[in-house]
Amino acid sequence: MTSKTRIPIKLQINGHRHELEVEPRVTLLDALRDHLGLTGTKKGCDQGQCGACTVHIDGQRVLACLTLAAQAEGRAIRSIEGLADGDGTLHAVQAAFLEQDAFQCGYCTPGQIMSAVACIREGHAGSDDEIREYMAGNLCRCGAYPHIVAAVRQAALEIASSTETAS
Numbered sequence: 001m002t003s004k005t006r007i008p009i010k011l012q013i014n015g016h017r018h019e020l021e022v023e024p025r026v027t028l029l030d031a032l033r034d035h036l037g038l039t040g041t042k043k044g045c046d047q048g049q050c051g052a053c054t055v056h057i058d059g060q061r062v063l064a065c066l067t068l069a070a071q072a073e074g075r076a077i078r079s080i081e082g083l084a085d086g087d088g089t090l091h092a093v094q095a096a097f098l099e100q101d102a103f104q105c106g107y108c109t110p111g112q113i114m115s116a117v118a119c120i121r122e123g124h125a126g127s128d129d130e131i132r133e134y135m136a137g138n139l140c141r142c143g144a145y146p147h148i149v150a151a152v153r154q155a156a157l158e159i160a161s162s163t164e165t166a167s
């Protein structure tokens with residue numbers, strides 16, 4: 001019987017350091033869900049086509065199903081579990097999704113929200129068309145798109161006005 005090779009890796013997730021041993025082929029998605037119990041990041045297609053597994057690495061959105069866990073070593077990973085403030089205050093995008101009823105089954109929602117946060121930060125939420133274009137990698141089987149766009153628009157406006165107030 002052959003033993004499977006495992007490698008030690010250290011991951012920085014939502015500000016916490018985790019040490020684990022995984023096979024080199026383990027994806028970041030499986031490391032999060034199966035090794036660390038962070039199941040907020042969802043597995044849809046597992047082949048880069050649905051966006052359900054979207055997380056941030058060093059502030060950029062990435063598909064965790066197409067990223068090896070080992071590739072993320074030494075970088076700052078943020079998953080949906082790390083989006084709200086430490087005191088539980090929801091991120092503006094999370095609050096807007098609730099207010100706009102931007103989900104039905106909710107399966108795509110963590111990926112939609114992580115993508116939306118990045119979309120706004122990238123400056124790609126200036127109009128509904130732009131939001132649709134830059135959120136196109138996140139599929140919703142329930143067809144909640146109009147509400148998702150409304151939520152991203154609302155959050156973008158709130159974030160812009162809070163930035164103006166702060167400056």
Ligand code: FES
Nearest residue numbers: 044045046051065
């Ligand atoms: S699960 Fe990663 S893109 Fe679908």
Ligand code: FES
Nearest residue numbers: 104108140141142
């Ligand atoms: S809310 Fe069901 S897949 Fe999007």
